[in-house]
Amino acid sequence: MTFFHHLPSVAQLHDLAKDSIDLTKEGVLTAKRIDNMMLEALGLKLFYATEKVSEKNISVLCQLAEETQAVKKMTDMQNGQIVNFIEGFSIENRPAMHTAVRDFFEQCNTSLEAKQATGLGYKELEKLRSFLDEMEKKSQITTVIQIGIGGSHLGPEAIYLALEAFHKLDRKVYFLSNIDPDEGARIFQQVDLEKTLVVVVSKSGTTLETMTNERFAREKFKQAGLTTKNHFIAVTGKGSPMDNKERYMDCFYIWNYIGGRYSVTSMVGAFILAFALGMDRFLDFLKGANAMDKIALRSDPYANLPLMSALLGIWNRNFLGFPTVAIVPYSQALSRFPAHLQQLDMESNGKSIDKAGHFVEYDTGPIIWGEPGTNSQHSFFQSVHQGTTVVPIEFIGFKESQYKEDVFYQQTTSQEKLLANLFAQSIALAVGQKSDNPNTFFPGNRPNRILLADKLDPFTIGAILAFYEHKVVFQGFIWNINSFDQEGVxxxxxxxxxxxxxxxxxxxxxxxxxxxxxxxxxxxxxxxxxx
Amino acid sequence: MTFFHHLPSVAQLHDLAKDSIDLTKEGVLTAKRIDNMMLEALGLKLFYATEKVSEKNISVLCQLAEETQAVKKMTDMQNGQIVNFIEGFSIENRPAMHTAVRDFFEQCNTSLEAKQATGLGYKELEKLRSFLDEMEKKSQITTVIQIGIGGSHLGPEAIYLALEAFHKLDRKVYFLSNIDPDEGARIFQQVDLEKTLVVVVSKSGTTLETMTNERFAREKFKQAGLTTKNHFIAVTGKGSPMDNKERYMDCFYIWNYIGGRYSVTSMVGAFILAFALGMDRFLDFLKGANAMDKIALRSDPYANLPLMSALLGIWNRNFLGFPTVAIVPYSQALSRFPAHLQQLDMESNGKSIDKAGHFVEYDTGPIIWGEPGTNSQHSFFQSVHQGTTVVPIEFIGFKESQYKEDVFYQQTTSQEKLLANLFAQSIALAVGQKSDNPNTFFPGNRPNRILLADKLDPFTIGAILAFYEHKVVFQGFIWNINSFDQEGVxxxxxxxxxxxxxxxxxxxxxxxxxxxxxxxxxxxxxxxxxx
Incomplete structure (x- = not known):
């Protein structure tokens, strides 16, 4: 393997970056460019006309993908080969099989390893379906509290909020993650214990925060004179200290080949999401993710949305030198999605050694942050437009609203106002504004892209989630780092x-x-x- | 006024930065250094031993504060002089008097302008107290929805969540900010309209998101056959289109000399916070902020916590070149406080021209982001420890919990685990870890500081809020930029x-x-x- 910084395409890209495109120049950003620089799949459109790239840039970026065998590595990963390793050092040495547990729709992967993982995962889903059916018939459970931290919290919470519009009205969910005792105190003030199930999620069954919060929760049930076993469910690795039917009503399994930050579509997210949304909607969510997994296997970057997004990110990070990326969804339901992506990306690619154990001589994963629009327009967008540090932005938007309730005010609906602001910000950042008054001068030439979909529904958020998972993994493959461990914690x-x-x-x-x-x-x- | 980059202290600081202290070296970070590099006031302790500074650095940073007359400018601001201006260009040209509306406790400011603003602000508070007393006697209001965006949302929401442990149990509050129609739909699904008041907050009375959401809300009340006037309150500028008692049950006033992001302690935050917490607790909150305002006037940086914090930030930003700052509160109640500070800081200091209208030749406000700990330890801390981009961190912690409920597990309480993790992260980032295995090598030397308080209560969060307001304003004074306008939106x-x-x-x-x-x-x- 040649080092990233010695690749032919990398040298060429450094040259191209010296004279990168200026989006503020007359005739550069045109309607035609917007039409041409767009990728589409699964009802998602990725617009990148407002990135600082020429067609030439893109073709050399595609060459970089070739030289680093990005798509081959993605295929290897989905086939269950070992991708979580550092040569010569004993670390986890495992496959990363988060795609396998959702691979039971179309064109299923036929590799032995993947099939086996799919089978195991599917069995847990069937178990869950029976459990929830039974529960609906027999008990009066209305509330689930998920105790878990990191991957066992941020992903499931982000997806729950994204789909709250679809949740069953009589059901409530809470997430208890922080070791801060006030968080548990606050949540338990609000719930009716008799109608509550606690789902404890920890692969190892030893995570300190989670074990402590479980103890806190069990004491609440004991104090109320309830049998704790009837209220506690384990989601854990087979054979972990939590794999114990004496203590839990039931145990659902996860495997060490699925990292926490990639685990939303495993049992880590399944219990609480299927409880809140119903099993069919949860399966639609998996279906969307699975469909994007197949897109990620396409060798043509122009047909592979996560790969193209990964390459654009590498252009901004390694060649234009931007240290951060802001994720700005124009949807309040995605309020916690940036926090999930922050974990997904920074825990995966916030690394300084390559897979041969050498310290890298180039930047890896950027700082990921963000808040929803239009809110952020009234917050940090001042800096994004006129600050001294350029912030590449990844916008996310939807044509339709979820609830279909709207108000007509000043000739347009709120949904139209939301979309108008999204497009306007993207254009404004790119083209800027000349002015004799330096205070109303906007430099422009600030890169951004837009991921646009029809509607935020289970299938679509599944596809968007997997789009980001694969973007992150592709970047890891291209940088030749291990995106699947987390020694830094x-x-x-x-x-x-x-x-x-x-x-x-x-x-x-x-x-x-x-x-x-x-x-x-x-x-x-x-x-x-x-x- | 000499340009920032021509100041004698700035040249000296650039020299010092070439050979800045290495926190990983044996004998550098000691218990004694921790004791010595600590400032204390109002029950807050600011520890900065884990910043990359020597005593010599600090003294030159203090000289920078002198050369830029930072404390004199703070005094001018608090006295009501015009600080919101750019020379030679017609912009807002106003004072910034957010400190005046909370200045009725001790050692009140005696300048005419400040006294007048205090008087006007106090009158609104008295009006609010009568209103709430009356409401409690006569009506069955249990819920307040605040409609407002930016400063009319992020600050009040962050403080509400910070103090949720103190709220009146029978009262609920919601914030409706985004133009996204799903946000309104989601909130109105949950409330009993008859028992709900809507507080509409917009200084100009014309903010598009707020006006649209007000319309959305009014339609809900009309559909329910309720008289909208009895359910809507205005918080707005005198004479704005919203200053209309035909349409609103009552109007409370704010003034153009208080910018949105500095307005939490004005009527913008007062209504909803006093409703949720009670007026006395709201006044304690103002008292804490006011007490910090006085600290910010101290000429000695070693006694002036926000000034010292501003200087340390400038050291990291302009001399060590770090582009971002993460705010990491070890308190789940502060979950939205980083989002408020992101707005406060980036909207204030994300600027590229100085107050003489020249484009700056140095970096101004950094990218501000963050999430609570210990959660973030299981998320982006991988990158913070081992990533290629160094992230200075501002930790916030509290000795005691709010609810005083805790659990004893593995020999310690949750509160102790929370604090142990906070201190451990601060030390780990500074000292790092040597290792033959490159994957378990931690470079260390990553700067951070800790703001520690006894307990997150109304007085303390008031003091912390003002600490950050003044830190931001001091940085603006030192960079000679206008922290009070927002042309970039x-x-x-x-x-x-x-x-x-x-x-x-x-x-x-x-x-x-x-x-x-x-x-x-x-x-x-x-x-x-x-x-």
Missing amino acids: QLGKNLASKILEQFSLQRQGRSMDTKGFPLGVAYLEHLSFGS | QLGKNLASKILEQFSLQRQGRSMDTKGFPLGVAYLEHLSFGS
């Missing part, structure tokens, strides 16, 4: 346990061990506020 | 109206005006999804 955990030992010593009335971890002790000694 | 608005005209033409059955705005029309023509 370990050091903080280790130091936290050392500080917890000090708290424990204090509780026992013993003095803290200054020698063991003086820095931690220094902070703890400042915890006296005269109280 | 205009261009998008103008282009959006052009696209709305096209929607309107379509509705009338007329063809779109391709010549008028071809780019907008190009997108609209793509809105056909075969539906």
Whole structure:
């Protein structure tokens, strides 16, 4: 494998970047360019006329995809080959099979590994369907609290909110993730325990936050005189400490070949989403994701939306040098989708070594952040238009609303106002505005793209979720980094346990061990506020 | 006024930055350094031992504050002098008097302008107190929906969530901001209209999103056969189209000398917060903010927490070159506080011209983003520890929980686990970890600081809010930019109206005006999804 920075296409792209296209120039951004620079699949349209790219750029970016065998690696991943590894160092060494557990619709993958994972996943779905059918018949459960953190929280919550318009009206869901005890206290103030199920999600069955919050929750049920076993469900790895039918009403399984941030379409998201939306809508969601998985296997980048998006991102990151990407959905239902993508992208590609164990000499995953529009127009868009740091933006929009309730005001509907603002921002960022008054001067030439769909429904959000999963993975393949581990979270955990030992010593009335971890002790000694 | 980049301290700081301190070196980060590099006021402790600064750096940064007369300008601002201006260009030309409306506790400002603004603000508070007293006696209102966007949404919502633990149990609040019609539909599904008041907040009385959502809301009340006037309250500028007692049950006033992003402590936040928390707690919140306003007037940076924080931010931004800042509160109640600070900071300081109308030759406001811990540890912290882009972090933490409910698990409480993780992350980012396995190597030397308080209560969040307001304003003073206008939001608005005209033409059955705005029309023509 040649290093990224030694690839022929990379040298060419650096040259092209010296003289990249200027979107503010007369005749550059035209209606024709908007029509031409558009990819379409599954009812999704990806517009990239407002990126700082020429057709020539794109063709060299496609060459980069070739040289790094991006699509072959995607195929390998979906076939269940080992992609989670660093050569010469013992780490997880696993396949990444999040696509397999949703691969039971059309043109199913025929590799042995993938088929096996699909079979196992499907069995859990069937189990879940029976469980929920049974539950509807026999019990009065109206509320589910999911206890889980990271991938067991952000993805399921983002998708739940995205589809809240479709949820069963008599059902409520909550997510308890943070170790902050106030979060649990706040949630349990609001629920009727007798009608509540708690779904505890942890692959290892040992995640500290999740185990602690489970204890907190179980105490609530005990205090209310309820049998905890009848209210607790486990979603965990087979054989984990949580795989225990003595303690849980039922156990649903997840496997170590599905990373937390890629796990929304596994049992991690399945229980709470199928409970809230119904199993059929959950299956539509999987169907959308699965359909995008197939698109990601197309060798032609012009037909492969996530690959094209990955390449545009690499152009902005490695050649134009932009450190961040803002995700701005023009849909309030996607309010937490940027937080999920932040995790997905930054935990996958926030790495500094390549798969051969060398420190990289180029930038990898950018900082991902964002908030919905039009709200963000009244917030950080001042900086996006006139600040000194250029922010590439990925807009997401929908032609139709979800609830179909609207208001006609000043000649247009709210949905039209929403769309008009989305397109206007994209154009304004690209073309800017000349002015003699420096305060009303907009430099323009600020890159952005738009992912547009008909309507935010289960199938579509499944497709959009997988679009982003594959965009991230393609970038990892092209940078030759491992997008599937997360060693970077370990050091903080280790130091936290050392500080917890000090708290424990204090509780026992013993003095803290200054020698063991003086820095931690220094902070703890400042915890006296005269109280 | 000398340009920022020509100041003697700036040249010196650039020199110092070439050889900035390495926090990973043996003996650099010590317990003593943690003790020494700490500022304290109002029960808040600001720890900055984990920033990449030496005592020498700090003293030159203090010199920078001197050279730019930062504290004098803060005094001028609080005295009601005109700070919102660009020399030679006709813009808003106003004072910025958000501190005045909360200045009725101790050591009140005696300048004529400030006293007048305080008087006017206090009168509205008194009016509000009577209104709420009356409401409690006479009506059955349990729910308030605030319609407003930007500053009329993000700040009040962030503070409401921060203090939800203190809210009156029988009261519910909602925020309707986005033009997205689904947001209104979702909220109105949940409320009992007869028991609901709608507070419409817009200084100009013309904000498109707010006016549209008000119309949407009024139609709901009409459909339910209710008299809208009895359910709608205006918070607006005197004489605006919304200042109309025929249409509103009552009108509360705000003034053009308080910018939206600085308006939480004005009537913009007052109605909904006093309704939810009670007037006394709202006043405690103002008291905390007011107390921090006085701290911000101290000429000694070592006693002036927001000034010190501003200087550290400038060190990271202009001299070490870091493009973003993550705000990470270890408190789930502060889940939306980063979104408020993102607006506050990026709308204030995302500017490219100085107050003399020259394009700046240095970076101004960074990209602000963030999510609560410990959640973010399971999300973007992988990148923060091992990614290729360094992210300075501002941690916020509290010794005690709000609800005082906790669980004892594995020898410690959740609150202790929360704090242990906060301190551990701060230390881990600074010191890193050496390792022969490149995958478990942490470079460290990643700057961060901690703002620590006893408990998240009304007074404390008031002080923290004002701490950030003044940090942002100090940075604006030092960069010599105008932190109080937002011209950057205009261009998008103008282009959006052009696209709305096209929607309107379509509705009338007329063809779109391709010549008028071809780019907008190009997108609209793509809105056909075969539906």
